[in-house]
Amino acid sequence: MFKRLFLAWSDDHPEALPTYRLTALGLVLMIVVLELFHDGHFSSASQAAILFGLGVWLPLPIAILVSPIAWGVMVVILASHSHGLVLQEAIALAGVVVISFVVRRFLLGLEWRLAAQRVLGSLIESNVQVSPQILIERVVNYLRHYARANVAIALRQLDWGTAKVLTCSPSTAFADKLIPTKIFTQALIGNRPIYYSNYPAHPDAVTVLTDSGTQSLAILPLQPPLTKNGLGELRGAILLIWYRRTALTSDLRHFLELLLGGLYNLLRLQDTTRRLDQLQARYSAILETIPEGVAFVDASEQQGWINQVAAEQLDLTPGFVEPIAIAQAMANLGKKADNQTEIAAQVAEFGNKADWSIRDWVWVFSKSQLLALNLSSTPTRVGDVMGRLWVFSEITEKYFSQLNLQEHSSKLESRNQALQLTQFSVDSAATPIFWIGSDARILYANQAACIALGYSPTELQDMKLYDIDRNFSVKNWAAHWNLIKQCGSLTLESYFLTKGRRQFPVEVTINYLQFDSNEFHCIFAIDISQRKEVQQALQNEKDHSERLLLNILPQEIAHRLQDKQGVIADVFEDATVLFADIVGFTEISAWLSSNTLVNMLNRIFSGFDELTQRYGLEKIKTIGDAYMVAGGLPKFRPDHAEAIADMALDMLQVIERFNAEQGESFSIRIGIHTGSVIAGVIGTKKFSYDLWGDTVNLASRMEYHGLPGYIQVTEATYERLCHKYLFKKRGVIKVKGKGEMITYLLISRKSS
Structure with missing residues (x-):
């Protein structure tokens, strides 16, 4: 008995109610949980649900034994919590037990029918194999x-x-x-x-x-x-x-x-x-003996069949084949045919007509191998079986023999036309064409060649190639002839000389040809005057662009930018930066006209630019009346501090000469510092080579806190230059952002 109880829960046997047991279990648990949450104790509804579950889940003999015991236990529980309705609830629980037996009996009937369906389905699926x-x-x-x-x-x-x-x-x-x-x-x-x-x-x-x-x-x-x-x-x-x-x-x-x-x-x-397989084998044996390919598709398009010959032609397996596979194979075969357009048009004409027939439908193939097929198709009806029969007959030898005969006849007829058309095409071509003999004599020149050179055909036939093309001469003609004979074809640029002694550039293609044991050069010449003009214009524009770029950026940086090296940013551990500013220029500009102001700045800064080139330094930028220059970058030089010092001294001379010539009293402040900087190109439209870092800030502070007419340097620059230049110690000054610093004033270079 207990073995049956275990089996009832261990497999898919109908007595285990595999389809409904989880649903019933969930229903019972839901009722019990809801009752516990609602009343907080094990109510009669929960007891009824449990009795119902036992009656449904357990096999009938076990349920008859267990259910009364469970019913008695629950009656005792009810009596212990008596509230006057024990008898009625006991009768109700007994009714639940009876109902559970009836429900189980009903569900068992359903489960047995479902089991029969599952087994039969499994047998049907495996029956074919x-x-x-x-x-x-x-x-x-x-x-x-x-x-x-x-x-x-x-x-x-x-x-x-x-x-x-x-x-x-x-x-x-x-x-x-x-x-x-x-x-x-x-x-x-x-x-x-x-x-x-x-x-x-x-x-x-x-x-x-x-x-x-x-x-x-x-x-x-x-x-x-x-x-x-x-x-x-x-x-x-x-x-x-x-x-x-x-x-x-x-x-x-x-x-x-x-x-x-x-x-x-x-x-x-x-x-x-x-028995059907045996019948099919008999008919298949008959169809396999005929030399034509045969394919049959029933009217329902549910089944198709092809023999061995048709299988080889359609690249399929002989025997039963899905109709869609036969249709796809025929479509693929039609796409490989030389006359596939004609085939597609014929298929479109058939449309969806069910009773169409065709005979002597020729499909031709010549790409991979020569093949010609004659297709016939007709609807068939044998008893109640309707369908369509296809027959594939190979007619390769017959078809191509007839085709070769037609082609041979048409070739003889069209050869003269082709020769006439070739001569007319060469004569009328827009490109100058020449035939040259082995002695460099011009044997033929078309109309375009005569127009381009200004000679008549008769005049050109009395000339040699080197009379119109100065790349060739009597001395080098034999070498040129052998080179082109060895290469077969050669393209080069040259210059043609017209009858009026005008030269124009041409691109010449020379081909070596043999005809009736004679050797020739066939020359095609293209006037490239416009191409040369465009190339020269492009080169001029490129040179102009490069000059403009070199005016904006250092040469090394410009080349790197042209090479598209991406972001350009370099660290220079040792460089010298100079800032110069015209003292009081902002106040002076208030009463000067714009032209006068710009002309004055241009003369002063042009003098500074000449000094930059003289000492091999790099002008960074001008901001208003301020001028910034650096040494030791982008190409390193060990004497960058000395070059900056020499330029700074000469900048004072530039201002003195300007004052003497213009009757002005301008003075400048100059600040210099030596240290590490970061240099790079910023911007995507208007490029700018600029410097960043503490060295730049200190050089600017030296200029800002400097004295008019003097060159103020930091202690780092002083230590670099003190053995070659005279300095005056200014002492300690307060520098914005740096606090107190010792600075020096550059006086002059020490005399040798």
Whole structure:
């Protein structure tokens, strides 16, 4: 009994209610949980749900034993919490138990029908791939599993008295393979299953079964009219044996009879398929002997067939083929044909007409191999089977022989036309064309050549090539001739000389040719005067752009920018930066005109620019009346501090000369510092080479805190220059952002 309880929850057997048990369990749990949350105690509704679940889940014998016990326990629980309604609730719980038995009985019927559908579906899916022997083995195993029989046997009757075991589950159940036919004779006569719940008590019980411990037995007959198949004419039965007395319920019997009927149908289907295969083999053998390719597609487009010849032509496997595969293969074959456009137009003309026919439809192939096919197609009807028949006939030799004959005739007719057209094309070509002999004589020149050079055809035929092309001469002609003969073709630029002694550039292509054992050069000349003008204009524009770029950026930086090296940013550990500013220029500019102001700045800064070039320094930028220059970058030089110092001293001289010439009294402040800087190009439209870093800031502070007419330097610059230049110590000054610093004033270079 407890084994049945375990099995009820361990597999997909209908008694386990595999389809509905989780739903029922969820419903019971939901009711219990809701009651607990609502009332806070185990109410009668929860007890009723549990009793209902036990009645539904447990097999009937176990449920009859367990349910009264559970009912009694719950009645006791109700009595302990008595509130005057114990009897009524006990009766209600008993009603729930009865209802659960009824529900289980209903669900069991559904589960057995679903199980039968699953098994039949599995047998149908595997029927095509398996033999009748394997099919019977699977049915026997299914019957044993779902009937929970100890043994399941399929028997085949040998004669009137004995039967042979076809298959047995388990295989060791019956060592003796011969069984008396008396066991299933009555079932065969009545052609219906027979069931024995208490087989030993039956008067006709067979000893071989009772001795093995058989208590219950089911006999399912196998009749010859339904079982002619690969096993031959099969008569016998399937036996289900239980070694315990088993109630053979109506649900189980209905399940067994459904599976038996399914087995009959599948065996009949296999027999029909086998006979159709034999018929198909006969017709296939006939169609394989004919030399033409044959393809047939039924009207429903559900099935198609091709013979070996058609399979080779369509690149398919012979035999049954899906119609869509045949259609696709024919479409692919048509796309490879030389006359595929004509084929597509013919297919479009057919449209969706069902009764169209065609004969002598020629498909030609010449790309991979020469092939010509003659296709014929017509609708067919054999009995109730309608379809379309295709015949592929190879006519390669016949077709191409006729085609070659036509081509040969047309070639003779068109050769003269081609020669005339060639001569006309050469004469009328817009490009000058020449034929040159091995002695450099001009044998032929077309009309375009005569117009370009200003000579008549007769005049040119009395000239040599080097008379119009100065790249060639009497001395080098033989070498040129052999070079072109070796290369086969050569293209070069040259200059032609016209009759009026004007030269113009040309691109000359010279080809070496042989005709009737004679050697020639065929020359095509293209006037490239406009191309040269465009190239020169582009070169001039490029040179102009490079000059403009070099006015904005250092040469090294400009080249890197042209090479598209990406972001340009360099660190220079040792460089010197100078800032200069015209003292009081902002106040002076207030009463000067714009032209006067710009002219004054231009003369002063132009003098500074000349100093920058003289000392090999890099002008960074001007901001208003401020001028910034650096040494030691972008190309490093060890004397950058000295070069900056010399320029600073000369800048004072530039201001003095300007004042003397213009009658002005301008003075400048100059600040210098030496240290590391970062240099790079900023901007994407208007490029700018600029410097960043503390060195730049200190140089600017030296200028800002400097004295008019003096050059103020930091202690770092002083230490670099003190052995070659005279300085005056200014002392400690307060510098914005730096605090107190010792600075020096550059006076002059020390005398040698």
